[in-house]
Amino acid sequence: MKKVIVDARGRVTPASSKSHIIHRFFLASAGGRLGINFWYGPKQLEDLEKARTLVERSIDLYFEEETIAQAKAHFKSYLPLNNLITVSVDSPNGHLGAAHRHDPEQFLHISRHEASPGLVCGDIVAGMWEVTLSLHAIVTDYCEYSLQIWQEEEAAQ
Amino acid sequence: MTWIACELHTHTFHSDGRQSLNELALGAKALGFDCIALTDHNTMAGLARKEQIERETGLLIIPGMEWTTFFGHMVIIGVKDYQDWRRVGPGDIHAGLARVHEQGGLAGMAHPFRPGSPMCTGCFWEFEIRDWNEIDYIEVWSTTFAPVKKNNIRAYRLWTDKLNEGFRLAATSGRDWHLQERTDAPLSVTYLRIQEGEAPFTERAIEALSSGRVSVTLGPRLDLEVNVNGEVYQIGDAVKGSDERERLASVKVLADFTSRHEHWHLPEQSFTVSLKSNLGVLSEHAAMPEQLPLHTEISVQGLLWMRAELWGIIQGVRTLIAFTNAIYFD
Ligand SMILES: [Zn+2]
Numbered sequence A: 001m002k003k004v005i006v007d008a009r010g011r012v013t014p015a016s017s018k019s020h021i022i023h024r025f026f027l028a029s030a031g032g033r034l035g036i037n038f039w040y041g042p043k044q045l046e047d048l049e050k051a052r053t054l055v056e057r058s059i060d061l062y063f064e065e066e067t068i069a070q071a072k073a074h075f076k077s078y079l080p081l082n083n084l085i086t087v088s089v090d091s092p093n094g095h096l097g098a099a100h101r102h103d104p105e106q107f108l109h110i111s112r113h114e115a116s117p118g119l120v121c122g123d124i125v126a127g128m129w130e131v132t133l134s135l136h137a138i139v140t141d142y143c144e145y146s147l148q149i150w151q152e153e154e155a156a157q
Numbered sequence B: 001m002t003w004i005a006c007e008l009h010t011h012t013f014h015s016d017g018r019q020s021l022n023e024l025a026l027g028a029k030a031l032g033f034d035c036i037a038l039t040d041h042n043t044m045a046g047l048a049r050k051e052q053i054e055r056e057t058g059l060l061i062i063p064g065m066e067w068t069t070f071f072g073h074m075v076i077i078g079v080k081d082y083q084d085w086r087r088v089g090p091g092d093i094h095a096g097l098a099r100v101h102e103q104g105g106l107a108g109m110a111h112p113f114r115p116g117s118p119m120c121t122g123c124f125w126e127f128e129i130r131d132w133n134e135i136d137y138i139e140v141w142s143t144t145f146a147p148v149k150k151n152n153i154r155a156y157r158l159w160t161d162k163l164n165e166g167f168r169l170a171a172t173s174g175r176d177w178h179l180q181e182r183t184d185a186p187l188s189v190t191y192l193r194i195q196e197g198e199a200p201f202t203e204r205a206i207e208a209l210s211s212g213r214v215s216v217t218l219g220p221r222l223d224l225e226v227n228v229n230g231e232v233y234q235i236g237d238a239v240k241g242s243d244e245r246e247r248l249a250s251v252k253v254l255a256d257f258t259s260r261h262e263h264w265h266l267p268e269q270s271f272t273v274s275l276k277s278n279l280g281v282l283s284e285h286a287a288m289p290e291q292l293p294l295h296t297e298i299s300v301q302g303l304l305w306m307r308a309e310l311w312g313i314i315q316g317v318r319t320l321i322a323f324t325n326a327i328y329f330d
């Protein structure tokens, strides 16, 4: 049986770059496995002029004076610009890893016996859990995300 | 002590790499490496089968992770447990460094001048460093064919500036290796000079890097020895102070052209062997490989540090090919 614990949608803008959104939720019963379905989009900034402006601003910040002109001439080598949001998980007993990947859609799970890449196995204990969305970069005018978290019985070994 | 060939910056599919730890280990072994550090982004989950993979492949694996924060990427190696990066702000790096050191680990600035946000958030180092003694190493050569890249030249200059200011910190290379792919681009190797003994390998590797017993190269392994008043000092050592006003040191620069020689190619040529220091270039000699080791005498008056560099032509480009870490002067 699948019990949905979090079903959230959100919308963020570039102002939220370099911030975290923490979903803290209570598991009433222990056991089974925790499933996480996370999606965000759009992934890419399609607007070439906006992308160029962002890249040029970044080049001004990060390049040495004498290399700026050349870097700007090659601004296309830094495209496409992407949104990046990563997921990490903390149980009441401690940290259970992160899925630092570029995929805009991720199905993750954790149980005592197995876990998705980046996450570590751990008992699904009762108590307060946290799923953190880390917004490394939001480059589009807005970026929508959805997050579902559920608890279910673990498939037989 | 023995020199071992290391690749200190790698990823698996536990973060954004496209390889398993086993594939990575086999790939490293095939390229003549003795050791890698696994530095996945913000997770240590990829290390679950470390001991088994070490046994099966014969490759040594140093546990680590890459703190992929919004304000800088920092490789931390030799830590036992995951260290949380999420609460660290741009002014808080020293708290993070303290946690790494408490765990017996070391921290290095990863690719400090790679362009940052929004192309790659945190790729450019923006953390405020209040005490450079807390930084253990700088990854001065990142990715492949490293010494010709502007970001790396800038990182190498940063390292030199810090040595000139009197800080004693190491310089390494890291491929930032994400997948198994064939490449003709020259690969960097960080050699660590490891103490023999019963202590676990990771502890000995960490001790070597922490002591600056490091030599970085695209090809031959460069070594440096300084002899002052009959005492011989190696890379990472500090030459003891003395009251004598005019002190001379005999310096020996060695290069081992046999190490991993099937994995790199340098055209036959006369190389330039250069001794660099806080006083600038101390000596420069042209030398064919068979003319090494090279012996020279220098005055140690006013010296804080000295390193050897090997310059030459690789893939048609004249560039730095190898450098040692520093020998220091008290
Ligand atoms: Zn990085």
Ligand SMILES: [Zn+2]
Pocket: B009, B010, B011, B066, B176, B177
């Ligand atoms: Zn990396």
